[in-house]
Amino acid sequence: MRLTPWLAAAALCTLAGCAQMVKVESGQVTIKDTLSVTTASAWNRFDLPQLNLSVAPGAAEIWTQDGVTLDALAFFVGVSQGETLGKAMPGSTKKLPQFRSAMTPGEIVELYEQMVTQDGSAFALKRVAPGRFGEQPGFRFEHTITRKSDSVLLKGVGQGAVVKGKLYLVVFTAPSIYYYERHLPQVEPLMASARIRAL
């Protein structure tokens, strides 16, 4: 029965009232007092704990331009040794693995894969390479996700680094038709501008 997407949407409202999206103005923005990025364009932010986007459940913040079912820019800030990347999706029986500070980027991508496949979506890694996370040495990965709920093929790019034992990750996903290419020119410089304050 195809009510599920509507119900998932409905879950964002409690009977007490509904949450709102907040505008992220262009310029420098700080997430969780720790990670700052600079964006040339405005975004829309939702950081509702009851929202479980299958591409980034438990992210510190999620920004979007066109909406939750389309593009998502997810920030994971300061994941510590022993914590999971992201959180369990409701209905998932999988116990998420824990982050270890000594993990290789390849192992961190495995954490990401586990997080986004909880709902049965399929993940395919296209490329992972050393890169920069702002000024820090880090890694970059490109992937696709075939979303279980509606079979939409998403393309994704992520950049991350482990700094003083904590993981910082920014991942952008959007439908491979049109939306990924449309927003990538804004996303790349944003990712390149990442600065970690806890240093």
Added chain:
Amino acid sequence: MQRRPFLLGCGCLAFAAAAGVHADEYDYQVPPRFSRPDPSSDEGGLWAFMDREEQRLKRSSFVIRDPALHDYVNRIACRLAGDHCPEMRVYLVRTPYFNASMAPNGMMQVWSGLLVRMQNEGQLAAVLGHEIGHYLQRHSVERLRDIKSRSSFAQIVGIALGVAGGGNLGALAQVGILAGGLAYGRDQEREADRIGIALMARNGYAPAEAGRVWGQLLEEYEGAKAAGEDVSTTNILFASHPPAEERREVLAAAAKRDWPGAERTGADEYRAALASHRMGFLYDEVRRRRFGESLVLFDRLLKASPRDGQVQYFKGEAYRLRGREGDTKLALEAYRAALEMDNTPPEVHRSLGTVLRQTGEDAEATRAFQRFLELKPDAEDAELIRSYLTGSQS
């Protein structure tokens, strides 16, 4: 309105007696071909609903579209279904859970989590035969009527109902499409087991394989428990079906009856048919993170094929990804053993390198990573691994 598969008034009783065989519940008479039910009937409603679900399934990215594997499974299902073969359509779905289903409109699904667990063609035939049994006896409609008649009462006394069937279908929801309709009652499952084994034996398969399917699942369950894993959500089928022990015992006993000519297991044929897909299925299996179950499965596969380096590699992966106290050592042992076997994927070197880094054996890790790059220079993480070697990145 139960349809009982008894032999009645067809003279079959006499024939069977003459052959020295007792006519009983295993002498299943396949019903005649079905015609499409009236759309205004409840059966018609279910049928048409499943037609639309089938349209969705057809479009799903999760359907395995390899004609070779599809035809292989389809041929087996077709033989088992006999005259009803034209009514069936088989869909193989890439999802790592143990399930097969058949909807009242003839849509059959077999999930890759089941395919990877079958040890031979006979076991697959047992499962397909079971599903065909549900279909031939129209259990879905029976079930719908049964639930409807009982649920009004339940409502009045305020019992909260789950989705039709009363079982926990949360995991099934992961598939995104109804898996064959409604969950069946236990008597229906028992009946489908009887029909399944009859169909498989009549088509020459060794009936002892049927009980083994459940015995194997039970072993996985026990393995998970022994490993201290949470088994409450282990297998959705355990909830709605008769207990696996019962099924194993009943089917094992049924196998001891006289089934002339039913000897084939088809282990080689099955392995060959699955070969090009199996690595993907094993990858999915280990990503389920039910390591106790996976390790039992891998050990069973290795028992049948002791030099299968592909399975041995994934055994190592299970330990590496579980990452408990002592698992690093077990992972290393497993990978090293894989190196001595056949059909070992080059990824074993990458995993070796990853784990050796954890244990601080950097020189050996470097050698392992180098070996991986030699074997797979275009791997999606080649650039990353090269950076480990040059030491320019952490």
Added chain:
Amino acid sequence: MIAVMRRALLSVLLLWVGTGVALAQSNLAPGFTKLPPNSTIALMPVDIELFEISAGGVIEPRADWTAAASKNIMADLRVRKAKFGARATEITGEQDEAVEALNNLHGAVSRAIVVHHFGQLKLPTKGGKLDWTLGPDAAKLREKSGADYALFTWIRDSYASAERKAMMVVGALLGVGMGGGVQQAYASLVDLRTGQIVWFNRMVRGTGDLREAEPAVETLNALLTGFPL
């Protein structure tokens, strides 16, 4: 638990998805007011499911109702098509992968519009505008259909059986709330040259009956209110 779901569903959906009387959000993309004369519209197959909620809260698909509703909707769309004065085609048959992918994307875009344009989670950067697109890949659909625009309709509806209605009375006496049925639908008009969603409407309500021709017309009237002809 279907009963619980349904109890919450209508009230939450109305809050969430927005009703017709809430803040009027535009159904039209900026710069689009009506279909140009002589444009062709492709009618995508109606995506519709009708369910019956039996006395025990079991939701049962009703093929005869769905078939009837499908017929009623398509018949009405054809009548409108004739009135459009525009040429219209119908997309039927198996679709190729590229069209399927577009279809899936359209579903995701529609849900975004329902939630972020008409519903509570408005996107400040959109400035209240209906500004969504399938992108230039929509041209594939244009090739296939020969049309300038495509009309998508999606409808889900459920009805309480007579016994169910009786149960609802009993339930009320026992203090148990039970949902009686919800009609939800959207309609979307896509410019196939650019992929732009040029007109969109959505509907959630507790009334309506698609099983009979006349009430089905009423539902489509409601859904196609403001269709830019």
